[in-house]
Amino acid sequence: MTAIVWIRRSLREFDNKALVEASKEHDEVIPFYVVDDEYFEKADLGYPRVKFWHDALESFQENLGEDGKNLVVRKGKPIEELEKLIEETDAEKLYFNRDYSKYSRQRDEKARGLDIEVEDFKDAVMFEKKEILTSDNTAYQTYTYYAKKWFKNDKKRPQKVEDYEVPEVESEEIPSLKELGFEKPEDFEWNWGPSREGAQERIEAFKEKIMSYDEDRDYAWKDSTSKLSPHLKFGTVSIREVFWEAERMKARNPNSDTSGIKTWQEELAWRDFYFQMMYNYPESEEKALLEQFRSIDWRSKEEAEDDWEAWKNGKTGFPFVDAGMRQLKKSGWMHNRLRMVVTSFACKDLWLDWKDVHQYFSEQFVDAEKASMIGGIQWAYSIGTDAQPYFRVFNPWTQGEKYDPDGEYIRKWVPELEDVPDEYIHRPQEMNQIAEKESGCRIGEDYPRPIVDHDEERKESVEKFEQARE
């Protein structure tokens, strides 16, 4: 009695729902992965994300191998490869975990039409689709009310797989990154552990920080967040594992203030919230969720070429913004506070098209996750659900002064500002000649002057949003 488990984003065995369920019913299970060449050509992918996926996939295969099992890999179109495997193996059932983007849903619908019994499962999120609804049975668009129910509802616990064997089936090599057309960019620093072990190390390290997460998480220089986002994206760890690990921390500290843990779990609820938004409002993948702002005429990256290049390369003359964009380019990850600040700047100071921003982030983020990214971008652009109101415009200087008071984060990512005195670190354009000379940083030469007048842009942006509402 053979079953096929079609693996996609859950690159682990433990608590992989489809694998767990298949192992309960079948002695022979084939964990199966299809490397979809077309996807690599079409999607907005970049080195950090592809590298994480690739190494996590290899590591998953190795881990199964250590246990005498295998991850069967084929290259091609997923549905065709599934069809072939079903025929080759006479498998009687196909299992997979659900995914929620438009592309995945269309692909999975085709799989449901294959000539085999098919069962799919919730795995990537704690609550999905329409599990959490308002009293009118509509999907929530406001996080606070959604989160109340998210916390109240019963949550599944992680599960182990039962014993199973993987029959002899022909498998292809996982293609190298080079074969897929990806090379490490110059000057890029790779600091990720894309494996089950890497995820567990992250969890252990974060346990030391979680109690003060609520106080520290916004301070970009503190490195106080979990950095579990790519692991959750590629499923080297499950959402249930991390949620319950946090619960255990609470239980172990009955006499301590555990608000840091609760605040961290709220982020997991945000993740689910955006997944259910993408599922229930699929049009938000292409359009502003708020209809009144769909007609806004953003500047494309071609129209705004100079501003686009300055923003992308961290050369806007606004140090906090530039530090965020350079952290991204150099490491494939950006602190959440900075994701908000740089995106707000792209919108309200530069009026850049949010779809270009989305494409760039998709190529650069190691953790690029459509639901969270669209949610985050539309939040900062004031065009999404529960978004930052359009008249509340982040001030890129005061954000830096508040969340990086000594300029530690700025100095780390914008080295030409390293020796700029504290009093000028957020506004180096105000340095006098002596300060410029002493810090070895001449404004306009070593570091740019601000490319826009923030106060002007803020006023204009509010006006443009108001016009769009009329």
Ligand SMILES: Cc1cc2nc3c(=O)[nH]c(=O)nc-3n(C[C@H](O)[C@H](O)[C@H](O)COP(=O)(O)OP(=O)(O)OC[C@H]3O[C@@H](n4cnc5c(N)ncnc54)[C@H](O)[C@@H]3O)c2cc1C
């Ligand atoms: C413009 C913008 C784009 C974003 N794009 C992505 C993206 O592509 N992928 C992604 O995973 N997150 C995205 N986020 C959300 C958030 O910035 C990252 O999840 C977080 O910075 C990841 O770091 P961490 O793992 O240390 O998070 P922690 O602070 O440790 O949080 C734990 C986990 O909760 C989830 N989470 C945290 N904050 C959010 C949030 N605001 N929305 C949804 N989930 C959240 C993540 O899975 C994260 O790993 C984006 C936010 C903004 C403002």
